[in-house]
Amino acid sequence: MSAPIYLGVIGVGGVGTAFLSQLARLPNPPKLILIARSSQTLLSPTPSYSPAIPAADWKTAIETPSLTKSGALTPDEIAAYLSSAPGRSILVDNTSDPVLAGSYPVFLRKGISIVTPNKKGFSSDLSLWKDIFASATEGKALVYHESTVGAGLPVLSTLKDLVATGDEVTRIEGVFSGTLSFLFNTFAPASGSSSAKWSEVVAQAKDLGYTEPDPRDDLNGMDVARKLTILARIAGLDVQSPDSFPIESLIPDELASLPSSSDGIAQFMTRLPEFDGQMTAIKEGAEKAGKVVRYVGSVDVGKKEVRVGLQQFNKDSAIAGLKGSDNIISFYTRRYGSNPLIVQGAGAGGDVTAMGVTADLIKVLERL
Amino acid sequence: MSAPIYLGVIGVGGVGTAFLSQLARLPNPPKLILIARSSQTLLSPTPSYSPAIPAADWKTAIETPSLTKSGALTPDEIAAYLSSAPGRSILVDNTSDPVLAGSYPVFLRKGISIVTPNKKGFSSDLSLWKDIFASATEGKALVYHESTVGAGLPVLSTLKDLVATGDEVTRIEGVFSGTLSFLFNTFAPASGSSSAKWSEVVAQAKDLGYTEPDPRDDLNGMDVARKLTILARIAGLDVQSPDSFPIESLIPDELASLPSSSDGIAQFMTRLPEFDGQMTAIKEGAEKAGKVVRYVGSVDVGKKEVRVGLQQFNKDSAIAGLKGSDNIISFYTRRYGSNPLIVQGAGAGGDVTAMGVTADLIKVLERL
Structure with a gap:
């Protein structure tokens, strides 16, 4: 328990x-021996893997002469470096890179544990999911990815x-x-009323930094579909991929093919008001039934059904009453009745995800 | 990781x-070598600590000739038995016994880990709390007590x-x-209305088995105070004991001294209607302000204040909207804003507590 543990x-x-x-600020932190960003890598020199990189001063550590600097390393090179450290090692992947996620089995088979908020490894092809957990068993390594769903909220650990x-x-x-929580809580609040048009609410969320740079990356529902894929798999369903079940996209068909360039994003925002009537009709349809519309995901384990899209909720329900950009996750189980x-x-944000x-x-x- | 672990x-x-x-039903269960109930103990024979007790058939295992039977053992005797097992051992205390809880340090110093829903060890004198965690460090043993607050809900792990x-x-x-959740959700529902008198709701809860045999054990607020003591201590406050902060009891002063015998309980239930007017006045006071009354606990970490008692809540708040006998716990933190x-x-019940x-x-x- 007291042997040093190494961290990349x-x-x-x-x-x-x-x-x-x-x-x-951790009382007994592992030894930080690698920090990699897109084109730069900072490493503790081999073969001693010492000195460690000071986590508190990582921004200026690049100036430290006793540390090794390098350009971008491949996942295989990083795995080789970490697995040669004189003790157990852990990789923390704070990217959303699908290529790095695809290499998790390489790390795990070498005995390197993985901690990550990156959804890609757990929500892509089922074969990768199976490979990750088989490799972890083989390498006696651990995989923790709580922040892939609901950020710091205790969602996966509870499930x-x-x-x-x-x-x-x-x-x-x-x-x-x-993002979608904020959009619908603002567009169709459960108490009071809002006269804001859909495109105005999207523009406001974009200005506040609540959306991805391209809001279509939120509106296409794929981020929610990836989270549902992870939950469904932990609940025991063999979901092949996040596009193997219906996802209701909020991107109007006519705007789906606009390029993802900044020009394409600008065009999307300019043309979105043309489709406000559709969203107003959906909102008013719910209101006539005394309800509000929300963008939700659900897994029906018995029916093996995963769904992502719009649904109507009673105004006094917990989902309708959600505030700001909060997430809510309900687990229905035999024991809980x-x-x-x-x-x-809060299910997003740097601090709570971290x-x-x-x-x-x-x-x-604690377990290594 | 694959050495056998022993369980009492x-x-x-x-x-x-x-x-x-x-x-x-666990895939890799520890070896069950002791089951103790009030006056009977079933043990795997020493010195082999084999065969183990079959968890699935523990009720009939008493007939198994290869197992050892004994009367009640003292905590010291149980600790000696477990610590002599040929591997790490764990004690699961499913009682609410304060004497056994007072002996946790003995177990922990011998390297026996503790898992328990018994609140007594963690909510009595601060000296016992400190002794438990110091002994765990000394014995390199672990202490987990999630179910002492909110049963199976992820409350302590989240905090x-x-x-x-x-x-x-x-x-x-x-x-x-x-219990108190059910009483107030029924007596003063947030939507609709109830004409039931307080004493009728208490009698109903007692008949449904939702209260302790003596309902005063719920109404005195001590169970809630013990839970708040645990939360406050984990949050960093040195709470001396659960009676070192104000607890609002719902037992009328005039009935507090009735004996705890079955006759005393019967007298309590018979005389409770005399005090219905007090609770009706509290309920109507809240209604005039457009609110409902609920029995809550709170810890203000900055002010070092713990409070347990009645409070008014807006009808559209999450606390007011609680259903059945559910618990709700809100954590306000710097990061969550x-x-x-x-x-x-559900914060009570055998299955979810277990x-x-x-x-x-x-x-x-996983950690041993």
């Missing part, structure tokens, strides 16, 4: 930066506990996108 | 029975993750008693 961190964006600042203790999860339902186990709160990563890291450190 | 279980009431049935990753928990607030992290669901115990046991097995 890839990605220093919003989540990566917040993670490094949380890491710097895993339910399954591991023999409860029967019958249905999982919720709002899994902070008719009232689900509910987890609710919290899920750091909490996972602590659990891995 | 004390208490086979509602939680204990549910736990043993969950244990029987510990927030603290361990460096978030600043500012306030914890919620409904922590399934104005919208708290919320956990909600689930918290079994999930803790799995975590201890």
